Amino acid sequence: xAQKKISIRIDGELVGATxxxxxxxxxxxxxxxxxxxxxxxxxxxxxxxxxxxxxxxxIGRLLPACTTPAxxxxxxxxxxxxxxxxxxxxxxxxxVERNHVCxxxxxxxxxxxxxxxxxxxxSSVRYPYNYPRLPVDLSHTRFVLDHNRCxxxxxxxxxxxxxxxxxxxxxxxxxxxxxxxxxxxxPWGSASSCTNCGKCVxxxxxGALIEKGFAVEEMTKRHENISALALxxxxxx
Amino acid sequence: MKRITIDxxxxxxxxxxITIHLGDDGKVARTQFHVTQIRGFEKFTEGRPxxxxxxxxxxxxxxxxxxxxxxxxxxxxxxxxxxxxxxxxLLRELVHYAQFVQSHALSFFHLSSPDLLLGFDSxxxxxxxxxxxEKHPELARDGIELxxxxxxxxEILCKERVHPSWIVPGGMKEPLSAAGRSEMxxxxxxxxxxxxxxLALFKSVLDRxxxxxxxxxxxxxxxxxxxxxxxxxxxxxxxxxxRDAEGAVVEDQIPAEDYATYIAEASAKDSxxxxxxxxxxxxxxxxxxxxxxxxxxxxDRCGTPEADKELAEFRERFxxxxxxxxxxxxxxxxxxxxxLERMEVLLQDPRILDxxxxxxxxxxxxxxxxxxxxxxxxxxxxxxxxxxxxxVWANLIVATxxxxxxxxxxxxxxxxxxxxxxxxxxxxxxRVSAVVxxxxxxxxxxxxxxGATPVAVELRAPDGSLxxxxxx
Numbered sequence: 112x113a114q115k116k117i118s119i120r121i122d123g124e125l126v127g128a129t130x131x132x133x134x135x136x137x138x139x140x141x142x143x144x145x146x147x148x149x150x151x152x153x154x155x156x157x158x159x160x161x162x163x164x165x166x167x168x169x170i171g172r173l174l175p176a177c178t179t180p181a182x183x184x185x186x187x188x189x190x191x192x193x194x195x196x197x198x199x200x201x202x203x204x205x206x207v208e209r210n211h212v213c214x215x216x217x218x219x220x221x222x223x224x225x226x227x228x229x230x231x232x233x234s235s236v237r238y239p240y241n242y243p244r245l246p247v248d249l250s251h252t253r254f255v256l257d258h259n260r261c262x263x264x265x266x267x268x269x270x271x272x273x274x275x276x277x278x279x280x281x282x283x284x285x286x287x288x289x290x291x292x293x294x295x296x297x298p299w300g301s302a303s304s305c306t307n308c309g310k311c312v313x314x315x316x317x318g319a320l321i322e323k324g325f326a327v328e329e330m331t332k333r334h335e336n337i338s339a340l341a342l343x344x345x346x347x348x
Numbered sequence: 349m350k351r352i353t354i355d356x357x358x359x360x361x362x363x364x365x366i367t368i369h370l371g372d373d374g375k376v377a378r379t380q381f382h383v384t385q386i387r388g389f390e391k392f393t394e395g396r397p398x399x400x401x402x403x404x405x406x407x408x409x410x411x412x413x414x415x416x417x418x419x420x421x422x423x424x425x426x427x428x429x430x431x432x433x434x435x436x437x438l439l440r441e442l443v444h445y446a447q448f449v450q451s452h453a454l455s456f457f458h459l460s461s462p463d464l465l466l467g468f469d470s471x472x473x474x475x476x477x478x479x480x481x482e483k484h485p486e487l488a489r490d491g492i493e494l495x496x497x498x499x500x501x502x503e504i505l506c507k508e509r510v511h512p513s514w515i516v517p518g519g520m521k522e523p524l525s526a527a528g529r530s531e532m533x534x535x536x537x538x539x540x541x542x543x544x545x546x547l548a549l550f551k552s553v554l555d556r557x558x559x560x561x562x563x564x565x566x567x568x569x570x571x572x573x574x575x576x577x578x579x580x581x582x583x584x585x586x587x588x589x590x591r592d593a594e595g596a597v598v599e600d601q602i603p604a605e606d607y608a609t610y611i612a613e614a615s616a617k618d619s620x621x622x623x624x625x626x627x628x629x630x631x632x633x634x635x636x637x638x639x640x641x642x643x644x645x646x647x648d649r650c651g652t653p654e655a656d657k658e659l660a661e662f663r664e665r666f667x668x669x670x671x672x673x674x675x676x677x678x679x680x681x682x683x684x685x686x687x688l689e690r691m692e693v694l695l696q697d698p699r700i701l702d703x704x705x706x707x708x709x710x711x712x713x714x715x716x717x718x719x720x721x722x723x724x725x726x727x728x729x730x731x732x733x734x735x736x737x738x739x740v741w742a743n744l745i746v747a748t749x750x751x752x753x754x755x756x757x758x759x760x761x762x763x764x765x766x767x768x769x770x771x772x773x774x775x776x777x778x779r780v781s782a783v784v785x786x787x788x789x790x791x792x793x794x795x796x797x798x799g800a801t802p803v804a805v806e807l808r809a810p811d812g813s814l815x816x817x818x819x820x
Contacts, residue, residue, distance in 0.1 A: 214511065215404045247395050249736035255397060300736070323737070324708065326516040327403030 117183035122190060128181045135163055135176040138189060145189050146198060146227055148316055149264035150177045151334060153341025154273055160264055161201050162227065165189050173197065195231065202228045207238045208287075209245060210259040211317070217330040218318030224262060225317075241287075248293075250300025253323055254312050256291070261319035263289055266334075267311035274341045279305045291319075310337050350374070350815050351808005352767065357781045364789070366780060367806050368763050370815075376767050377810075379760040381752075381784070383621035390742045398427050398716070398733045399517045405729065405744065409790060410510055411454070414447040414502065415722035417515040418584065419729040422604070422718025424517030427733055429712035435702035436519030441584040442694045443505045443515070444720070446532075448583065448687035449539065450498025451723035452640075452680045455788040456546065457491025460677055463782050464553060468560070469775035487549065490542045494684070497539040501691070504528040519706035526701060533695050536688060540654075543685040547658060550681055557674060563765040564783045565673035565758020568593030569635045570626060571642035572750065574721045577601070580651035581643055581686065583721040590626060590636060591646045595668045598626075604719040607728055611745065616752075623752040624745055637754035638725025638747050639787060640679035645669040652693070655686035673758045676786045711737045722747050724790055748789040758783045767807075 115130040121138050128137035133156065138145050149160040158178035165176045168186035176189070188194070205211075205224060213219050245258035268280040268291065279302050283292040294302035312320045314334045321330050350370030357364040364383055371377035393404055402420040406413035418440055425432055432440075462475045465484055474482070481488040499509050505524065506512030514521050554561075570593065574586035587601030590610070602610055612627040612634075626634030636642070645668070650656045659682055666675060694700055711733060718729045725747030732741040748755075762783040766776040807816040 215400065215407060217400065219513075247397065247738060249397055249734075249738045323397065324399055324517075324710070326399055326521075327513040329513070329516070329521070 117181065119181050119184065120186040122188060130183075132181050133177055134165060134167075134174070134179050134181050134185075134187055137181040138176060138187070143189055145176050146231065147177060148223060148227060148262065149266065151266050151270070151314055152338035153346045154266060154269040154314075154338075155346075157265055157269070160205075160262070162198055164194060164197055166191060166194065199231050199233050202231055202233045203236045203238055205262050206233070206236050207240045209241070209243060209261065212259075215327055216260065216318045217321050217325045217327060218260070218332075219328045221328075221331045222318060223316035243287075248299050249323075250298035251305070251307075251323075252300065253307060254299065254309065255321050255323055256293070256299055257319050257321065258290060259319075260317045261291055262317055263291065264316060265291070266314040266316065267291060267320055270310045270314040270334075270337060270341075273346065274337060274344070275306060275308050275310050277304050277306050277308075280311060313337055350810055351806055351812060352763075352815065353806010353808070353817050354777060354780055355806060355817070357784050364784065365806070366759055366763075366784070367808060368767055368780070369808050370767075370810065372810050374768065376760070376764045379756070379763045380618050381756040381759050382619040390744060393739050393742050396739050398424055398711075398731055398737050398739055401729070401731060401739065401742070402515060402517065403513060406511055408744070408746075411790060412447055412451050412723055413511050414443055414515070415720060415727050416729070417512070418444055419718040419720045419722070419727045421515050421517050422585075422720065423716040423729040423731050424718070425707075426604075426716030426718065427711060427713050427731065427737070428518055428707070428709040430518055430707040430709045432519040432707050433702070433704045434699055435523065436705040436707075437585075438694055438697060438700045439505065439520050439524055439705065440515060442524075442691060442700065443502060444584050445687040445691045445694070446498045446501035446505065448498070448723050449543075449684055449691075450495045450502065452684040452687070453491055453495035453498060455723075456550075456677060456680055456684075457488070457495070459788070460782075460785055461487065461491065463778065463785070464550070464557070464677065468778050468782060472778070475778070487546075490545060494539055494542045494546075497535050497542075500535065501532050504531055516706065518708055521706070523703040523705045524701055529695050529701065532691065536692055536695075540685065540688045543681065543688055544654075547681045547685065550678060551661075554678070560779065560782075561672045561674045563762060564779075564786060565754065565761050566671040567757050567761060568671060569637055569754060569757070570598060571645040571669065572626075572636045572638050572726060573643035573646040574719065574726065575600075575647045576651075578651075579648035581647040581649070581683075581721075583687075583690075585720070588719065588726065589646045591669065593669055593671065599628075604717045604728075607717065607719060607730075607745075611728075611750075613745065613749075619752075621752050622745075622749055623756075624750050625753065632753055635753040635757065636750065637673075637787075638750040639676060640683050640723075641670065641673070641676045642725065643721060644679045644682065650682070650686045652686050652689035654689055655682055658682045658685060673754075673783055673786045676788065680788070711735060724748055724788055725750055746790070748787070751787050751789065755784055755787050755789060758787070 117128050126141040145163045147163045156177040158175035163176040164173040166188040248256040271280045272278045279293050281292050283290050293299040313332050352368035354366035367380040369377045402417045405420045406416040458477045461480050466475050503509045506514035570590050572590050574582045575589045576582040576586045589600045590598040592598050611624050613622045613624045614631045625631045715732050728745040730743040763780050766779045809815050
């Protein structure tokens with residue numbers, strides 16, 4: 112059955128979409144760029160990072176474009192001074208929450224958090240750094256989990272469950288204590304369900320999940336083929 | 349007792365303070381050299397994967413990050429237990445020489461030439477690199493050109509000048525291009541000419557500094573540095589040799605993994621810098637120094653024709669193991685020439701363009717030690733890791749650390765000679781700072797600490813009250 116066609120306004124421009132699409136999908140279909148971090152094509156949207164927030168006419172609060180369905184006649188603003196302010200704030204809060212030290216990071220120059228900070232003009236951080244003492248899990252033979260660089264986007268959790276089907280990763284605790292953990296909070300190296308596929312590593316937007324043996328600036332990642340695989344299996348974009 | 353404080357000491361790398369205590373007779377009773385920062389690299393790297401150490405520890409210093417990259421990578425090579433490809437070893441050596449050229453040029457031309465060319469008693473407002481540019485524009489241009497040559501060679505090799513990521517555990521990220529080699533070779537003749545000119549100039553003004561040469565830290569002490577199997581200067585790889593003030597070899601060809609048998613570290617109450625000493629002689633009798641002057645004392649020869657000629661002349665003039673710290677400047681210039689000559693040799697080695705430049709492995713040893721000669725002296729990185737490759741313990745012994753006792757001794761000797769009475773005179777103050785500067789200390793490295801570059805002097809009365817204070 113053909114899905115119902117709808118039309119919405121994005122930044123004043125009339126855009127055609129299909130019922131059931133999110134604002135993000137409709138915007139991307141029309142060639143509009145909305146910054147995202149936790150979103151990855153082919154994985155379930157969770158609206159965790161709040162970078163894709165947009166203004167919707169008639170609604171008094173900002174909505175995440177990745178999880179809000181586009182509705183016929185909706186008028187959406189993706190670029191405004193307010194949105195830039197909020198998006199910058201999101202990046203700054205992510206930077207202060209853990210220990211993101213780009214200069215000595217293996218993902219320096221190939222990091223989504225870093226490029227977002229750059230494109231949003233975050234040249235300094237206004238909030239005090241949290242400097243938490245966080246462990247690095249080196250127990251896996253091929254990979255490393257460095258909590259210092261994790262932004263809790265949960266892409267690893269979703270890609271492992273939805274694409275690989277292994278369900279190694281979980282989210283443990285809440286708020287400032289929230290951590291990504293492997294298999295009932297055991298060291299990654301002892302997680303028997305891990306297939307060593309590396310999809311979580313390739314999907315991670317920062318240097319939190321990395322391959323072993325890479326020096327500063329050396330770790331580059333590719334998740335496009337994982338997205339393609341997910342889409343081929345029937346996932347939504 | 350009265351007390352003089354020089355705070356901060358200027359034209360050095362890092363923060364330092366000198367306190368001079370005067371006795372009741374107004375003469376210098378004792379001095380203290382304090383390094384006033386702490387950074388804690390050895391502690392906060394615990395838990396990190398070992399192969400990230402070169403990138404992290406090179407941030408100790410912006411002047412010679414290459415030294416830390418090399419020492420750290422060597423320590424990591426030991427953990428990987430690999431023999432790095434020949435081309436990688438040659439490239440590491442090459443980039444090391446480029447760094448020597450830029451670092452020695454910086455020390456001599458930018459930091460010390462104001463004292464040497466304008467005079468210790470010259471107007472403080474002009475006694476800086478700007479003053480040198482005004483009075484000796486040719487020399488200033490030479491200095492800038494020579495440093496630029498070294499920095500540019502680093503850029504050709506590493507793709508960036510400061511904090512590059514080219515040097516990695518197991519070798520290098522990428523091979524050298526033929527175009528890069530040609531570019532470096534093209535710049536060498538001019539760089540060598542500048543080094544020769546600087547040496548000639550330094551030798552011509554040396555006679556003016558008779559008093560400084562005689563009183564700038566001349567106490568007898570051992571020297572330490574790396575030498576190759578034939579006893580020639582070795583900057584990237586070699587065995588550690590200790591030679592005493594009389595010229596006798598005390599220990600020779602100490603391999604990196606045995607350093608701790610010979611070197612121990614003492615902590616000082618009044619400084620964040622630790623004081624390494626020669627373990628067999630105990631503390632503080634095991635005082636020794638490292639760096640250009642120590643290397644030229646320790647080694648039998650440089651191993652390159654022009655530098656060896658200069659070394660012969662140097663030894664003829666000041667003896668086999670010259671004592672005066674003032675002569676660090678001289679030794680530094682000979683080494684700059686040596687580094688340029690070695691660069692030429694390496695660039696003409698066809699193996700330098702070999703494309704196999706990296707060995708890969710996992711954790712094959714739980715401990716790794718890397719030792720090199722940094723521009724300022726012997727640099728040791730020592731790591732212990734767990735089976736997964738996480739750092740469980742790290743120790744860095746840097747050049748300026750080895751020199752801690754020597755610098756403190758030289759400061760005392762110089763102060764005793766030049767300081768008299770409760771009032772600070774600028775020339776005297778500067779001489780006390782200059783003896784520190786002769787060692788070209790990198791205090792950022794010594795405490796693995798950072799910041800701008802000041803020294804301060806405090807003059808304290810016998811009761812401890814502050815008599816006078818100066819910031820240079």
